[in-house]
Every structure is written in C-alpha cells, then in structure tokens.
Amino acid sequence: DAMVIQNPRYQVTQFGKPVTLSCSQTLNHNVMYWYQQKSSQAPKLLFHYYDKDFNNEADTPDNFQSRRPNTSFCFLDIRSPGLGDAAMYLCATSRDRPSHYEQYFGPGTRLTVT
Amino acid sequence: AQSVTQLGSHVSVSEGALVLLRCNYSSSVPPYLFWYVQYPNQGLQLLLKYTSAATLVKGINGFEAEFKKSETSFHLTKPSAHMSDAAEYFCAVSDFRGGGADGLTFGKGTHLIIQP
Numbered sequence: 001d002a003m004v005i006q007n008p009r010y011q012v013t014q015f016g017k018p019v020t021l022s023c024s025q026t027l028n029h030n031v032m033y034w035y036q037q038k039s040s041q042a043p044k045l046l047f048h049y050y051d052k053d054f055n056n057e058a059d060t061p062d063n064f065q066s067r068r069p070n071t072s073f074c075f076l077d078i079r080s081p082g083l084g085d086a087a088m089y090l091c092a093t094s095r096d097r098p099s100h101y102e103q104y105f106g107p108g109t110r111l112t113v114t
Numbered sequence: 115a116q117s118v119t120q121l122g123s124h125v126s127v128s129e130g131a132l133v134l135l136r137c138n139y140s141s142s143v144p145p146y147l148f149w150y151v152q153y154p155n156q157g158l159q160l161l162l163k164y165t166s167a168a169t170l171v172k173g174i175n176g177f178e179a180e181f182k183k184s185e186t187s188f189h190l191t192k193p194s195a196h197m198s199d200a201a202e203y204f205c206a207v208s209d210f211r212g213g214g215a216d217g218l219t220f221g222k223g224t225h226l227i228i229q230p
Binding site for chain 2: 041044057106
C-alpha cells in the first residue's frame, strides 16, 4: 500500500544533542510537509517542500532545518533540541500545489528531550 | 489569514446518539475545509473535505459535514455514534499563499468521548 512512513516512531534525545527525524513516502507526491504537535494542541506547520523548493514558515525557529534529497525522502533536523521541542512531529504529503489536494499524514515521531 | 475555531474541547455522547462537532472558520477567500481524525499516538486521517463543490460533504465512517457560508461554519455530524469513534477530531482550513503549496491551519481539536 502506498503510504507515508516515519522513523523512528519514538525518539529520545538529550538537551542540545542534534537529532534527525525521517519521513519517506511511496505516493510519489510533489509536496512534503512537517508539522509539530505539542501535547493536547493542534498540529502547527513548520515548513514544506514543493519538489525541491523549500518553504519555511515565518515563525519556525532557526533550530529547525529540513532536507529533501529526493522525491521520496524528507528529513527534519533539530540542531540543538530544547525541552520545549518535545512534541509529536508529523510528516504529510500532498500530490500537488493547489490547496484542495488532501494531505496524507504519517503516524508521527514522538520526540522526548531529556 | 485563515483561522479555525472549534467549539468545545471535549464532547461526550452516548453510543447510538447523534454526534455534532462544531467548526467555524475565518477566511478572506473561498476556503477549502477539512476534517481529520486522530487516534492516540497516530497520525491524522482525512474524514472529508470541502472544495467548493457540493455543500454537503460525505466522508468515511458515516460522517458528513455541511458548508454554510452565511454562518462560516463546517460542522461535522454522524447520526449514530459508535464506540470506535472515540478520538480527537480536527477541523482545518487551507492557507492560501498566492499560488504556493499551502499548509493547513488546524483548530485546537475536539476530543470525542463515547459513553456506553
């Protein structure tokens, strides 16, 4: 089945230690998104790629970076995690640019910062 | 900028009763609206979407929603609740950026509790 896969499902990192979360998709979608969802809150968009074009949200901290080496994979890098970065990180894809294309979400990676 | 308000952080209904989850939106342009469901420790699954076609939208698992422009609402309903409907429900609106690939702005979510 075509899907969005996130690894690992659970990640524990130490305060200030860089961490990378990965997302892969078999849908061959042009757009990939990263959302941050803190406990009992709505998902919040961090950034997205349209093909290789990177689009950062204005309020996304510089501590968060992303890479998309090819269509299938996208990575979220947190350079120096703080306690406030503990959250569920959701990857999503959509077929193309227009807003009516639905987004398909992965199961998420829950990040704990100790 | 677009925004979404979900009334009621928690809604409790009896099994077999009507489910009504409220969503109001604010948008300067005709919106695209979505309802997603999230089960514990899982990603979001699309229930249904409104993209300016029929105002009454039918989704999966027996859910439907009606777009009412005059009320700026997109409430989610299901005639008869099932225990498996217990989950977090998010209403979302597409962000328009003048042609760019747009993310979603989510409401704060409504936790649906089903009483046996």
